[in-house]
Amino acid sequence: MASISAKRLAKELKEIQTEGCPVGVNLLRADDFQTWLFSIEVMGESLYKGEVQTLQFRFDSNYPISSPAVQFLVRENEGIRAPIHPHVYSNGHICASILGTEWSPVLSVVAVCVTLQSMLASCKKKERPVDNDRYVLHAPENPKKTQFHYDDDTV
Amino acid sequence: MLNSINDTTSQRALMASELTPLSVLREDFDRESVFQKQLDFLQKNGFSSVRRVRGDGDCFYRSFAFSFLEQLIDEPDREFAVMRRLSLLDGFEPSLKSAGFDKDTYQDFKEEFEECIKAFAQPDHTGRVMNLQSLVQVFQDEMKSHAIVFYLRLITSMKIYEDQENMAPFLMNPETFDPMSPTSFRRRQIEVMGVEADEPQIIALTNAMKVNVEVAYVDGHTTSDIVKFVRIHNAQDENSRSIMLLYRPGHYDVLNRGKP
Numbered sequence: 001m002a003s004i005s006a007k008r009l010a011k012e013l014k015e016i017q018t019e020g021c022p023v024g025v026n027l028l029r030a031d032d033f034q035t036w037l038f039s040i041e042v043m044g045e046s047l048y049k050g051e052v053q054t055l056q057f058r059f060d061s062n063y064p065i066s067s068p069a070v071q072f073l074v075r076e077n078e079g080i081r082a083p084i085h086p087h088v089y090s091n092g093h094i095c096a097s098i099l100g101t102e103w104s105p106v107l108s109v110v111a112v113c114v115t116l117q118s119m120l121a122s123c124k125k126k127e128r129p130v131d132n133d134r135y136v137l138h139a140p141e142n143p144k145k146t147q148f149h150y151d152d153d154t155v
Numbered sequence: 156m157l158n159s160i161n162d163t164t165s166q167r168a169l170m171a172s173e174l175t176p177l178s179v180l181r182e183d184f185d186r187e188s189v190f191q192k193q194l195d196f197l198q199k200n201g202f203s204s205v206r207r208v209r210g211d212g213d214c215f216y217r218s219f220a221f222s223f224l225e226q227l228i229d230e231p232d233r234e235f236a237v238m239r240r241l242s243l244l245d246g247f248e249p250s251l252k253s254a255g256f257d258k259d260t261y262q263d264f265k266e267e268f269e270e271c272i273k274a275f276a277q278p279d280h281t282g283r284v285m286n287l288q289s290l291v292q293v294f295q296d297e298m299k300s301h302a303i304v305f306y307l308r309l310i311t312s313m314k315i316y317e318d319q320e321n322m323a324p325f326l327m328n329p330e331t332f333d334p335m336s337p338t339s340f341r342r343r344q345i346e347v348m349g350v351e352a353d354e355p356q357i358i359a360l361t362n363a364m365k366v367n368v369e370v371a372y373v374d375g376h377t378t379s380d381i382v383k384f385v386r387i388h389n390a391q392d393e394n395s396r397s398i399m400l401l402y403r404p405g406h407y408d409v410l411n412r413g414k415p
Contacts, residue, residue, distance in 0.1 A: 004263045004298055011259055064260075065301040065348060104346040105305050106260045 005063045009033045012109050025113045033059060037073065038113055042121045053083050055116065056092075057109055058142070067103035069144045070094060070112055084126040087119065091136045093143040095129065097150040167209050170221060170294035174204040174411060190403070193373040193382045197401075197410075202371070205401050206409040212349035215400070215407045216304045216311075219360060219368070220268075221294055222398040222409050227275040228287060237276040241269060243365065247310060254316040261309055267302035305348060307360060312341040314359035325355050351405070354385075361387040367397035374404055 002010075016027055021038070028037040036057040042048045054073035060066060072082035072092040082092040089095075098107065098115055129135065140146060177194050184190035206221070208214045230236035244265065251261065271293055274285040283289070294300045315322050319337040326340040327333060329351070335344070344350055352360075361368045367388040374383075386397070401410040 004267065004302055007263050008260075015259070062298065062301070065298065065305060102343060102347055104342070105264070105348070106256060106309070106346060108260060 003061065004065075005059065005061050006033055008064050009059060016110065021110060022114055022117075024117055025110070028054065035059075036109065038109075040113055040117055040120075042117060044121075046121045047123050047126050048083060048120050051083060053120075054080055055113060057112070064105040064107070067099055067144065068109065068112070069142050070099050070116075071143050083120060084128060085120060085123050086125070086127055086129055089129055089132050089135050089139065091139055093135070093139060093146065095148040095150065097148075099143070100148055101150070167207060168295055169209045169211075169217065169297065169300045170291055171207040172291055172295075175207050176204045177202060180205060189375045190373055193375070196382050197371060197373070201412050202399075202410055203413055204411045206411065208408050210406050212351050213301075213304045215352035215357065216307045216360075217294065217300065218400050218407045218409045219398060220303045220307055221290070222400070223364065223366065224271060224275075224285075224290055225287065225409075226396055226398075227272070227285070228290075230275075233276045233284075237272055240272050244269060244272075247313065247363070250313050250317060251309065254313040256309060256313070261306065264302040264306040264309070267299055268306045271299070271303065301348065308345050308348075310363050311352075311356050311360040312345040314363040315341055315345065315355065318359065318362075322355055322359070329353055352407075357385075358387055362389050365389050365391060367395055368400065369397045370400045370402050370407075371410055372402045374402065 010033075013030055016030075021027060024041045024043045026039045028039055030036040036059075038055045038057070039052050040055050041052045056071055056073045058069040060069075071094060072088060073080055074082050074090070074092040082088050082090055087095045094116065096116065096119060098104075098112065135146075177198050181191050181194045184194070206218075208217045208221070227233065227236055227240075248258075252258070271285070271290075274289070276284065278284050285293075294303075315326075315337060323337055324334075326335045326337060326344075328335055329344070340355075344353075345356060357368065357370070367386070367390045369387075370385045372383040372385065388397075399410040399412070401408045
């Protein structure tokens with residue numbers, strides 16, 4: 001019997017392929033059940049008009065009981081950078097409660113994309129988190145290993 | 156107190172293979188403390204042991220699920236008992252939908268619970284039906300155990316949604332005691348793994364599952380050394396046995412009668 005994790009990811013992928021992604025979100029790569037890539041763009045008027053970001057999901061065998069590891073993809077040499085946002089570090093790590101303490105197994109990959117899209121859409125000022133440099137210097141490779149402090153529980 | 160119990164139980168197996176006699180549990184507490192006297196009271200009243208469950212914030216749901224399934228072992232008509240439980244779960248479908256849950260996101264968890272119930276009547280590939288030992292193994296399996304716990308969390312959330320008018324005054328943040336809206340309470344205090352259950356969750360789940368639950372509070376608070384029992388009875392069958400839980404501050408385990 002396939003694992004819960006594989007069954008759920010297969011179901012999510014099938015739904016994305018048959019019904020498509022929400023507006024502004026596109027599946028770039030899902031060759032396996034370990035890493036998926038999406039492009040994400042804020043539609044309409046926003047500080048990020050015209051910018052397309054790449055969002056990376058990594059799944060462990062306990063997904064969806066445990067949250068996916070989600071971050072913006074950063075490839076400096078290819079000019080791929082994380083969006084400038086008070087909750088997004090320059091290494092792509094995101095401070096959002098739904099990716100940590102408020103992750104729920106009823107959420108899905110698409111639900112996360114939509115939440116992060118609206119996090120960008122509602123941004124008032126493009127700036128990095130105040131502790132960006134310090135965090136990035138010592139950050140673990142996997143953002144799930146960071147215990148973020150959420151001071152704004154709207155995301 | 157709360158921290159010390161969590162520290163000693165958070166690294167254990169999800170579900171203990173062996174029962175822990177109350178006389179052993181007693182050693183966790185200071186001599187002559189109210190806790191010890193409360194455990195002595197339970198022993199005098201026919202309780203003998205607990206089955207320890209990991210202190211990871213899911214202990215209420217895990218203890219509840221284990222005890223709910225363990226009762227199937229002694230059912231004289233297992234086929235019928237299994238069928239009744241399966242139809243109870245199927246009966247939740249419309250309510251889960253109204254509570255906003257998409258079947259695709261919970262179907263796998265429900266199936267895990269159903270498989271476990273069915274195994275009490277249907278032999279597996281080795282020809283054996285579920286027994287106590289194999290049930291413990293299911294609960295020690297990280298993914299199966301968590302899947303069952305999460306399904307019960309959804310049932311709890313669904314019930315709070317259904318009864319929100321009555322429940323709303325009792326829904327609060329467990330740390331600040333600030334009132335919480337039913338939506339926020341469900342999202343933050345129930346639908347997330349590792350968040351402990353308080354009375355509203357216990358009442359909701361017990362109501363939904365139509366069972367009797369009795370919780371013995373070994374909380375060190377009483378001055379008369381007597382244990383407070385909170386009884387929530389919802390079983391339709393008068394002879395139905397209760398799910399017995401032992402509460403120590405911040406933690407639940409399965410409580411057993413009889414010989415350890």
